[in-house]
Amino acid sequence: MNVALYSRKVSKTNLPYVVELIKHCQQLGWKLIFEQELKKQLIKAINLSDKSAEFSSHKDFKGGIDLTISLGGDGTFIQAVSYVRDSKVPIIGINTGRLGFLSNVAKESMDEALEMLQKKQFELQNRSLLCVETEKNHFGDANFALNEVAVSRKDSSTMLTVHTELNNQYMNSYWGDGLIISTPTGSTAYNLACGGPIIDPQCQLHVVTPIAPHNLNVRPIVIPDDKIIKLSVEGRSRNYLLSLDGHSVNIKQHEEIIVRKANFGINVVKLLENEFLDTIRNKLLWGIDRRNK
16 A cells, blocks of 8 residues: 655654654555655655655646545644645644644554554544635635635724625625634634534534634624625735635735535545544543643
8 A cells, every 4th residue: 555644843742753654664565755844854754765655736636646644633634635735645633733633543543543544443524624615716726625714804903794695695894803704624623722513523514713803792603605695805904814724825805715515525545433522522621621630
């Protein structure tokens, strides 16, 4: 099996897990293909052979790669998805970061997870993405997001107004710091921090969540994911931020933004012992009473 390995930075903290991962994959007879920058770091850190296979673009995933392993936190997982794109190559995240909703395999359970992969003790969950279209094509062919699309102010002095339509029907004008359009996968990311609901990733819907709305009666709303969302921004500033999974560009007032469900999804590996509710309960400490302790 050909396995693509991605990690953003090799540090003293996560290097032992990188070494263990490489060793275990070799024992299983898997061929590792290293992301180009990761390979350079490992050549210096552990004398990895400079003849090791590497990838540097999403085009390398069009054939010959069977699995992608992301080693890091959720940010690392998101970056790995930018390589996988529409290739349908499954991806699994091993968490060496902090919270880890996407990278939900604990580093201490890495060896066990690899053995389960070898024994086919997993299933694939197809996660939906958002696609963004702008007049100036700001994001090129990387105009997709696994977690969310966000429109926000660039400076901290003034609020903005985000005019929103669903299927060309006026919905609302959000007055505040901005607006988030989230996938079910992204419901535990920026959406959660702004008071949006947690959504099971297998649901077929999007969440529209205001960022610090000025009106107290404005609340997040859940909509079917076949709706086309049209946004435009106005306010006292000339420039605003449009972000896809944290990657931001400047947009002008009244520039039209179209958000819709992408025409492809990401195959996320779910080990048979890992359930969404278990992840939520463990990460958010549900069911644990820490009062008077």
